[in-house]
Amino acid sequence: MTITRRGVLKAAGAGAALASSGYAIPKALADALNLPAALPDGLRAEAVLDALPGKKPLIKLSYRPPNYETPIALLGSDGITPNDAFFVRYHLSDIPEVDAKTWKLKVGGEGANSTAELDLADLKRMPATEITAVNQCSGNRRGLFAPHVAGVEWGYGAMGCARWRGARLKDVLNKVGLKKEAIEIVLDGADGPIVQKTPDFVKSVPVHKALDENTLIAYEMNGAPLPHFNGFPARIILPGWTGTYWVKHITSINAVTKPFGGFWMKVAYRIPVNKFPTELFTTQTTDVNTPITEMVVNSLITSHVDGAQVKAGSAVMLLGLAWDAGDGIAKVEASSDGGASWKPATLGRDLGRFAFRPFSFTTPPLPAGAHKVSVRAENKKGQKQVTGLILNPAGYHHNVVQTLMLNAA
Numbered sequence: 001m002t003i004t005r006r007g008v009l010k011a012a013g014a015g016a017a018l019a020s021s022g023y024a025i026p027k028a029l030a031d032a033l034n035l036p037a038a039l040p041d042g043l044r045a046e047a048v049l050d051a052l053p054g055k056k057p058l059i060k061l062s063y064r065p066p067n068y069e070t071p072i073a074l075l076g077s078d079g080i081t082p083n084d085a086f087f088v089r090y091h092l093s094d095i096p097e098v099d100a101k102t103w104k105l106k107v108g109g110e111g112a113n114s115t116a117e118l119d120l121a122d123l124k125r126m127p128a129t130e131i132t133a134v135n136q137c138s139g140n141r142r143g144l145f146a147p148h149v150a151g152v153e154w155g156y157g158a159m160g161c162a163r164w165r166g167a168r169l170k171d172v173l174n175k176v177g178l179k180k181e182a183i184e185i186v187l188d189g190a191d192g193p194i195v196q197k198t199p200d201f202v203k204s205v206p207v208h209k210a211l212d213e214n215t216l217i218a219y220e221m222n223g224a225p226l227p228h229f230n231g232f233p234a235r236i237i238l239p240g241w242t243g244t245y246w247v248k249h250i251t252s253i254n255a256v257t258k259p260f261g262g263f264w265m266k267v268a269y270r271i272p273v274n275k276f277p278t279e280l281f282t283t284q285t286t287d288v289n290t291p292i293t294e295m296v297v298n299s300l301i302t303s304h305v306d307g308a309q310v311k312a313g314s315a316v317m318l319l320g321l322a323w324d325a326g327d328g329i330a331k332v333e334a335s336s337d338g339g340a341s342w343k344p345a346t347l348g349r350d351l352g353r354f355a356f357r358p359f360s361f362t363t364p365p366l367p368a369g370a371h372k373v374s375v376r377a378e379n380k381k382g383q384k385q386v387t388g389l390i391l392n393p394a395g396y397h398h399n400v401v402q403t404l405m406l407n408a409a
């Protein structure tokens with residue numbers, strides 16, 4: 001089932017179901033397709049809601065490979081993104097349906113002392129850890145970059161937060177033992193290129209991050225097996241770091257003693273050195289650039305979209321989410337007067353330092369007219385969202401303070 005944005009807006013306007021599919025458009029989803037005005041015109045007109053097997057209708061940016069973002073309304077405000085609403089990001093189109101019975105994980109590499117092969121039962125027999133963590137694509141909000149940069153033109157929804165359960169990567173690496181010269185751990189999944197000109201999607205992480213007690217090989221998401229499109233039967237969870245390292249359908253893990261040279265490390269997913277306050281991936285750093293690592297502090301209003309109608313003379317309760325790389329959110333502030341004055345928002349439940357932190361803020365009664373509303377988060381290290389976009393060639397780390405218009409009538 002595919003619903004075009006134009007169709008949705010028409011149907012929602014008429015309060016009707018789409019005649020062709022018989023699918024009644026929930027108002028929240030119609031609102032969600034009111035994509036940010038900064039997105040390229042072509043994309044805004046073409047964006048469609050489309051349901052992958054096992055998923056709710058999400059915003060489809062491409063089908064081969066599947067790139068689907070979560071509508072803002074489905075991100076909700078309780079800090080957990082449901083599995084059927086979680087965004088989907090792939091680089092390659094050959095995504096096998098992995099059979100849990102025959103799936104094997106190979107562990108070794110020239111930086112390891114031995115090799116091992118685990119099946120799913122072996123992995124599940126190991127001590128299990130559960131951690132709630134945000135998975136956000138490096139390119140989340142790329143579509144808001146001005147001037148526009150090439151890549152998947154994501155809006156706000158290339159992110160989600162779930163309870164991930166699995167074995168520690170550290171315990172799996174201990175089965176083979178690392179040589180003291182090992183510097184990176186190389187992660188590869190079952191998916192591959194359909195045409196050989198696209199390089200296979202393989203990532204590496206520094207040994208210290210691989211050995212971090214929060215780094216998992218997860219087989220459960222929010223208490224259920226991983227959905228196929230989120231990495232069944234097992235994926236890497238690298239709390240604090242952007243989604244690119246969270247390799248899905250993981251099949252091989254290799255320790256290496258030299259910097260890993262694949263395309264997805266050396267060419268893609270890089271940021272200029274010294275532009276962002278994030279950890280340096282030292283073994284991969286050149287004079288000019290370095291792999292993206294940690295997420296930057298950020299927040300999003302999820303209860304209202306830009307241009308939402310509210311009742312004149314009434315207070316408006318804004319709900320949303322804030323997150324960072326794992327220092328934890330210290331405060332969220334909101335303004336309903338275009339940034340002239342800021343007041344603290346109320347922080348919601350704390351699901352752990354790597355999770356979405358819900359917040360709420362009630363505006364003063366808003367007289368009839370347009371109101372500029374903003375929120376900004378600060379983490380426990382004192383890092384703040386930026387007010388001006390930090391340009392970088394691949395359009396990463398967009399954490400500009402969000403402003404939206406509410407129309408009180």
Ligand SMILES: Nc1nc2c(c(=O)[nH]1)N[C@H]1C(S)=C(S)[C@@H](COP(=O)(O)O)O[C@H]1N2
Binds near residue numbers: 090091137
């Ligand atoms: N096997 C595999 N794993 C992958 C990718 C991929 O293309 N193939 N993309 C990565 C990127 S860039 C992101 S942002 C996350 C997205 O996770 P999700 O699809 O579960 O939301 O998966 C990561 N893991």
Ligand SMILES: [Mo]
Binds near residue numbers: 137
């Ligand atoms: Mo990504």
